[in-house]
Amino acid sequence: MNTATQSELAQEEPPTACGEGILPHRPAWIEIDLARLRHNYQVINQDKPKPLKILSVVKDEAYGHGALHVARAALAAGASFLGLVTLEEAMRLRDHGLRTRMLLFGERQEEELPWCVEHDLTVCVNDRRMVEKLGRIAARAGKRAPVHLKINTGMNRYGVRWSEALSLAQAVGANKALELEGVMSHFSMSDEMDKTFALQQLARFNEVLSAMAARGIAVKYRHLCNSGGFLDLPQAHFDMVRIGMLQHGVYPSKVCRRIAGIEPTMTVKARVAGIQHLDKDDVVGYGMKYRAPSARRIAIIPVGYGDGYPRLRNQGCVLIGGRRAPVVGGVAMDAFMVDTTDLPEVRLQEEVVLMGRQGADEISAHEVAQWKNSVSYDVLAGWRARLPRIHVNGNQDP
């Protein structure tokens, strides 16, 4: 299974002992199955209308999956754009030779704009000041910079309020150094049963688009949908959808539409680092939060909240030999303990799954999110860089 990791790591990392795989990696890691990623894209491509374009959202290291690997797979599967948030994220991909169109979400600092223009990073514009500054910088560079107009249709995060969007679109149109290439907005809630607000946002978006069309302002890419919108709101697809979560095989919510064949690409693994035999009334871990009701056999998992594992107490579980072993005591920064008394004899170094599938069972990102009192997005993006990412089945790369 662990094929192609050596050469891929070497491509991605500077030549250090860790990067070249000289150091043995710690007995805890995150496996990303690139074959599943490619398969998810096949499934998405078959599901979507043919002309609908895809922007692959690879911000925050593609939600912890590795932006470079995910971007390459998405582009090979036909994605037209990459979506990022910080200038560093985008430049890192440029440094690795990715020449694709990249759209930066969020707000830009003035000092970032010359970099964006020079490296062809497309920005979203939210106000006139930005239009003027970007226009000046593009003109000085002798370029006509494409921009996407970001409309606030009710999320009230970034963007120009829908009622003022037309005049901003006209301001962009009047600027010779800018090209109004895209118009976009973002849903506050697209993946829950109740679509009332999403439909209201869609109506506001459509209102702006008609006002623009009435004045002969044409745009190439109109886009509103994230993964939830892609799945559940086909009437909001327009020209392009922005897919983040779904490419990783995790649904944005429990109630959105499912597509057969989508599979999670991430598995969080570790090896049993120790075994302790407890007598009745022995306690476990910091704060003595667990007291053994009888003789117990526990296994030590070398992962903790310093790796992004939720700081649980006597809650949650791992998979060992395809069966669930409950967490006992509190999770520490670097380790936690699980009760394996009822499992067949657990061996030192045995592979344990903290999130993902093992045998017939699976601990999903949604399940971990419940333990963490959070959402699956936070769970995926919350695994820290301290856990090495091992990309497997990447052998289709040239």
Ligand SMILES: *Cc1c(COP(=O)(O)O)cnc(C)c1O
């Ligand atoms: C993060 C983000 C997305 C991706 O959302 P998913 O639910 O992960 O598909 C799309 N659009 C914008 C503007 C985003 O910030």
